[in-house]
Amino acid sequence: MAKPRSQYVCQDCGAVTAKWAGRCEGCGAWNSLVEESVQAAPGGLSGRGKAAGRIQFVDLKSESQPRPRLTCGIAEFDRVTGGGLVPGSAVLVAGDPGIGKSTLLLQVTARMAACGSTCAYISGEESIDQVRLRARRMGLAEAPVQLAAATSVRDMVASLDHPASPEHPGPAVVIVDSVQTLYIDSLESAPGTVSQVRAAAQELIRLAKKRGFALLLVGHVTKEGLIAGPKVLEHMVDTVLTFEGDRGHHFRILRAVKNRFGPTDEIGVFEMTDEGLQEVANPSALFLAERRGNVTGAAVFAGLEGTRPLLVEIQALVSTSPQATPRRAVVGWDSGRLAMVLAVLEARCGLALAGQEVYLNVAGGLRIGEPAADLAVAAALVSAASGQEVPEETVIFGEIGLSGEIRPVSQVDLRLKEAEKLGFTRAWIAPRRKQAKGKATAAAGAGMRVEEIAHLQDLVARLAAPESDGRSGGDSGNRRQQAYEKAR
Numbered sequence: 439m440a441k442p443r444s445q446y447v448c449q450d451c452g453a454v455t456a457k458w459a460g461r462c463e464g465c466g467a468w469n470s471l472v473e474e475s476v477q478a479a480p481g482g483l484s485g486r487g488k489a490a491g492r493i494q495f496v497d498l499k500s501e502s503q504p505r506p507r508l509t510c511g512i513a514e515f516d517r518v519t520g521g522g523l524v525p526g527s528a529v530l531v532a533g534d535p536g537i538g539k540s541t542l543l544l545q546v547t548a549r550m551a552a553c554g555s556t557c558a559y560i561s562g563e564e565s566i567d568q569v570r571l572r573a574r575r576m577g578l579a580e581a582p583v584q585l586a587a588a589t590s591v592r593d594m595v596a597s598l599d600h601p602a603s604p605e606h607p608g609p610a611v612v613i614v615d616s617v618q619t620l621y622i623d624s625l626e627s628a629p630g631t632v633s634q635v636r637a638a639a640q641e642l643i644r645l646a647k648k649r650g651f652a653l654l655l656v657g658h659v660t661k662e663g664l665i666a667g668p669k670v671l672e673h674m675v676d677t678v679l680t681f682e683g684d685r686g687h688h689f690r691i692l693r694a695v696k697n698r699f700g701p702t703d704e705i706g707v708f709e710m711t712d713e714g715l716q717e718v719a720n721p722s723a724l725f726l727a728e729r730r731g732n733v734t735g736a737a738v739f740a741g742l743e744g745t746r747p748l749l750v751e752i753q754a755l756v757s758t759s760p761q762a763t764p765r766r767a768v769v770g771w772d773s774g775r776l777a778m779v780l781a782v783l784e785a786r787c788g789l790a791l792a793g794q795e796v797y798l799n800v801a802g803g804l805r806i807g808e809p810a811a812d813l814a815v816a817a818a819l820v821s822a823a824s825g826q827e828v829p830e831e832t833v834i835f836g837e838i839g840l841s842g843e844i845r846p847v848s849q850v851d852l853r854l855k856e857a858e859k860l861g862f863t864r865a866w867i868a869p870r871r872k873q874a875k876g877k878a879t880a881a882a883g884a885g886m887r888v889e890e891i892a893h894l895q896d897l898v899a900r901l902a903a904p905e906s907d908g909r910s911g912g913d914s915g916n917r918r919q920q921a922y923e924k925a926r
C-alpha cells in the first residue's frame with residue numbers, strides 16, 4: 439500500500455500547503471503549520487455511477503408554528519442570544535482559557551434544566567467529579583442536568599442520535615466543552631488540530647439540525663484572539679458568542695459577534711464571584727464605581743452597547759518621551775482611531791502631541807468599538823496635555839471628522855437618560871440631527887446642562903480656559919455618589 443500523502447494545515451487560518459514552512463502564507467502566522475495526512479480526494483460527479491436522490495421542495499409558507507426559543511432566565515445571556523436559544527441551532531462560545539466559559543455554561547444549563555428542558559453537559563476537559571465539585575460550589579448541585587465525560591464524537595453521535603419518543607425525549611440542549619478536546623477516530627491528526635475540530639463540529643452540528651437540539655460548543659481562543667484552530671468554525675455555526683474580560687478584573691462580557699437569529703451588537707455583563715458568575719444589571723454603575731473625581735486625563739463616555747447605554751471612563755496620560763519614536767499604547771480601544779484623533783488634534787487644533795508618549799485606557803477592562811467615543815477620547819487627551827480637568831459631572835460623546843468637525847451620533851436620548859440616572863448634570867455632545875432636535879430636548883437631559891460641540895476646537899477651548907460656575911462643586915459629586923449607590 440502506498441504511503442499516505444501528507445499536507446500541512448495552518449492551525450490559525452486553515453490554509454493548506456504541500457510543503458512545510460515556518461510561516462503560513464495565508465495569514466502570516468509563525469510556526470502554525472501542522473502535518474496531516476491527506477484524506478481521499480473528492481471526485482467529481484461524473485466519475486461514479488451512483489444513483490442520485492431527489493430533493494423535496496416545500497413552500498416557504500407554513501402553517502406550523504416554529505418551536506419556541508429556549509430561555510434560561512439569565513437575562514444577560516438570553517439577550518445576547520437574541521431572546522433565547524433556537525432549537526436545532528449551533529452556538530460557539532469562544533474565549534481565553536480560564537475566562538469562565540465552563541462556569542457560564544454550567545450555570546446556563548442548570549437554569550435551563552430547572553425550567554424543565556432536558557439538558558446534557560458533555561465535558562471533555564474535566565472529569566465528572568470536577569464538574570460536580572464546581573456545581574456544588576455554585577449552589578447548583580441539585581440541578582437536573584445530564585452529565586457525561588467524553589471526547590469521542592462517534593460515541594456522542596451514537597448516544598444522541600435516536601429519535602425522541604414520549605418516554606425518551608432527547609435532550610433539548612447539548613453543551614460540549616470544549617471542541618478542542620474532541621476527536622474522530624477516522625482522522626489521523628491529533629485532537630485540537632484544524633481537521634479534527636472541523637470534522638467534529640460538522641458531525642455534531644449535523645446531528646443538532648437533525649434532532650432539533652440546541653448545541654453549544656465551547657472553543658478556546660489563541661493568544662492572538664483567534665478562535666483556536668479554525669476560523670472555519672465561525673462559518674459553520676449559527677451564532678458566535680465571545681466571552682471576554684481582563685483576568686485582572688472581575689467583569690466578564692459576553693458578546694454576539696455573529697448571530698443568524700438575533701442582533702450582533704448586544705452585550706451581557708457578568709461579574710465573577712466566588713459563587714460563579716453574577717449578572718450585572720446596571721453595568722454603568724459598576725464601570726464607574728472606581729472613578730476618582732478631579733483628575734486630569736479622565737473623561738466619561740456615554741456609549742451604547744447594542745440596545746443598552748453604557749457609561750465608561752476613558753483615561754489618558756501624556757508625557758514627554760525620551761525616545762525618538764514616542765510610545766503609543768491603547769487598552770480597550772482601536773489604536774488606529776487613536777492615531778486619527780491625535781492627528782486631528784495636532785493638525786486642526788494646533789496641539790503639539792507628536793513628541794509625546796500617549797497612553798489610553800478604557801477603565802474596567804471594557805472594549806469600545808463605537809466611533810462616538812472619539813470626543814471623549816479627545817477630551818481625556820486634551821485634559822491630560824493641558825492639566826485642566828474635565829468638569830467632574832460631565833458625560834461626553836461625539837464622532838470626530840478629519841476636518842475636526844463633530845458629527846452626530848445615534849440614540850442621543852438614551853445616552854443622556856442613562857447619564858442623568860447616574861447623577862451626571864452636564865453633557866458635551868455632538869450637534870444633534872435636525873429632526874431629532876425638538877424631541878430630544880423635551881425627552882431627555884431635561885435636568886442636565888446639554889452643550890453641543892460643533893468643532894474639536896470648541897472642546898480644546900473649554901479645557902484650556904477654566905470655567906467657573908456654581909454647579910461644579912463637591913455637592914454634585916456627592917449627588918453622583920448617592921446615585922451610584924442607588925443604581926447598584
Ligand code: TYD
Pocket residue numbers: 533534535536537538539540541542572575576710711712713714715
Ligand atoms: P472556567 O469556567 O473553568 O474557565 P474556562 O472554561 O473558560 O477555561 O473558569 C475558571 C476561572 O474562574 C478560575 O480562574 C476560577 C474562576 N472561578 C471563580 O472565580 N468563581 C467560581 O465560582 C468559579 C466556578 C470559577
Ligand code: MG
Pocket residue numbers: 536539540541563615
Ligand atoms: Mg473550561
